[in-house]
Amino acid sequence: MNEDFEDQLRRAIGRDGVEIPADTDAAIRDGRRIVRGRRLGWVVAACTVVAAAVLVLPGVAQRGVPAVPAQPGATTSASPASGRTLAGTEWAAVQLEGAALRPGTSITLRFGDGWVDGFGGCNHYGYTTVDTKIEAGAYRQDGDQLTIAPVATTAMGCANGVGDQEGRYLQALPRVQRFLITGGGLELFGSDGSILVQFESATPALKRSGWTVTAIKGRSPVADPRQPSLVFLKGTLLAYDGCNSINGTVAGDAAELKLAVQGGTFKLCTGEAISTQQKDFKAALDGATRAVVHVDQLTLFDAAGTPLLQATADPARLLAADAANWQLDNKDGAWGAGKDSGITLQVNDATLSGKTGCGDYSATYRNTGDAWTIDEATRLHPLPCASTASALSERFLGLLPTVTTIQVTENQLRLVTPDVTLSFSRK
Amino acid sequence: MAWGSRRDAEFTAFVADASTTLGRTAWLLTGNPDAAAELLQATLVKTYVAWPRVRPGEAPAYARRIMVNANIDGWRRRRETPGLPEAEPGLPSAEAAFDERERLGRLLADLPMQQRRVIALRFLHDLSEKAVAEELGLPVGTVKSSTARGLAALRSALVEKGNQ
Secondary structure (H helix, E strand, O other): OOHHHHHHHHHHHHOOOOOOOOOHHHHHHHHHHHHHOOOOOOOOOOOOOOOOOOOOOOOOOEOOOOOOOOOOOOOEOOOOOOOOOOOOOEEEEEEEOOEEOOOOOOOEEEEOOOEEEEEOOOOEEEOOEEOOEEOOOEEEEEOOEEEEOOOEEOOOOOOOOHHHHHHHHHHHHHHOOEEEEEOOEEEEEOOOOOEEEEEEEOOOOOOEEEEEEEEEOOEOOOOOOOOOEEEEEOOEEEEEOOOOEEEEEEEEEOOEEEEEEEEEOOOOOOOHHHHHHHHHHHHHHHHOOEEEEEOOEEEEEOOOOOEEEEEEEOHHHHHHHHOOOEEEOOOOOOOOOOOOOOOEEEEOOOEEEEEOOOOEEEEEEEEEOOEEEEOOOEEEOOOOOOHHHHHHHHHHHHHHHHOOEEEEOOOEEEEEOOOOEEEEEEO | OOHHHHHHHHHHHHHHHHHHHHHHHHHHHHOOHHHHHHHHHHHHHHHHHOHHHOOOOOHHHHHHHHHHOEOHHHHHHHOOOOOOOOOOOOOOOHHHHOOHHHHHHHHHHOOOHHHHHHHHHHHHOOOOHHHHHHHHOOOHHHHHHHHHHHHHHHHHHHHHHHHO
16 A cells, blocks of 8 residues: 555645534534424524524434335325325425426425425425424325425525525425325425425336345345345346345336236245245235335335335346446547457356457456455456457456446446546447 | 533533534535535534433544444435536636645545545544444455555546646
């Protein structure tokens, strides 16, 4: 390790620099409120004073795992007339009081277990509790009737009319009397029947995503040899329960999900733990009616709101299921004289493989999310090739173990190394 | 002195001592002064609430643990900076005016979350690899590899920017 660089880094990040203000009085005031259970008055964003008063939003959890609603509380009816439960849904506003949002702004609304939170365009807003009872930010759904209590917010000042828009939005929420979900959107109506706020679904439709399962019915899964996983790919479900592969279909969207298992492998795996896991995994897929995705965490819930399965986003699972053949781009001519580099890549469950132009290769990999470790590749079936091609082949294979992260879109895959980024296009 | 007054006095002294370093940590983790301010304030409130459980002398470490384990990506992705004025024509751009420290902060913000946490704890708080592993609940090997990868990425990015 380069000691000089480490010293430079220490000096650079330890140096006096960006001052982040701390408001001690506000921290004491807000902390006392929580400690003593004092009733919080409704706070609407003040747009004139820049302050750093932040209320604790219980939805912000530790260790990067967000709190997700466990069960619909007493504030939701068992069988809403509209057939949809708001708990667990997340929305992005598109219109406020009939007008489009200001360009470049966003307003979000998330329904939890009797509470709402979101982003008003300038401040975060949410709920507060007094002796575990939700006060600010509580909502009640009864069929298609909906009431939302005034919310608690942070109090950052905002320029250029954004604060005004936010104020109108936050003042609209307590005026909501009814909601309608239609065509993937949500409309909130006032007492006069006018649409106060119109939203589109912010919850991903799970059209294309891969997940490593981290809990099934609250229990950590057995990895034998690898952890259970889920892949949603254009209406197809590809799952692995820790022993067998499962395939099926995905219909609906995250707020009203329908997973149908159709087949799979039938390997016999012995052991009580894996056997229980297989049953619970299948039950989770059969029983899931709702999916909540928050940042990189997925939770599947049943109709009663019981969490069935939790998972962490894993692009490797998606890439392996996709089984696409990727070609290294050569737009800048760095990989030979031809239009194509001749270097290909395929991502499998535990290995990468492909061609280098001078033969085939295979390398094992491990990943946590988008952080990857690729081992030294094994060269297979070598072909005679010119010295230039041979040098490029070795350069490519030498770069693989230096890959740090991977970035994936539907048609592009990029392996990021400290020296260079390798861009691949779908073949 | 009533307990509440003593608690407030102790907490006020703690914030006076620790807020600069905590603020710097928040900035390293979020890469954004607004998000850093919110993260810092949320951390201070939680620390105040937990004050009776915090052992004397351990408040800075306690607050730091709250901060680095927070759902930082949730703050970053939802946080926007609306209403910032455009750079006036004819004046040096904000990018041109940044010094190495702020450039580094932005480069750090591009690292994966785990590498950012590890780099902040190792190089701002000077924690050992073992201490970082305990604080983040990771194997020591993962801390080592995250440190190596993060440093390599930063070094490379700094060299690349220096050559532009």
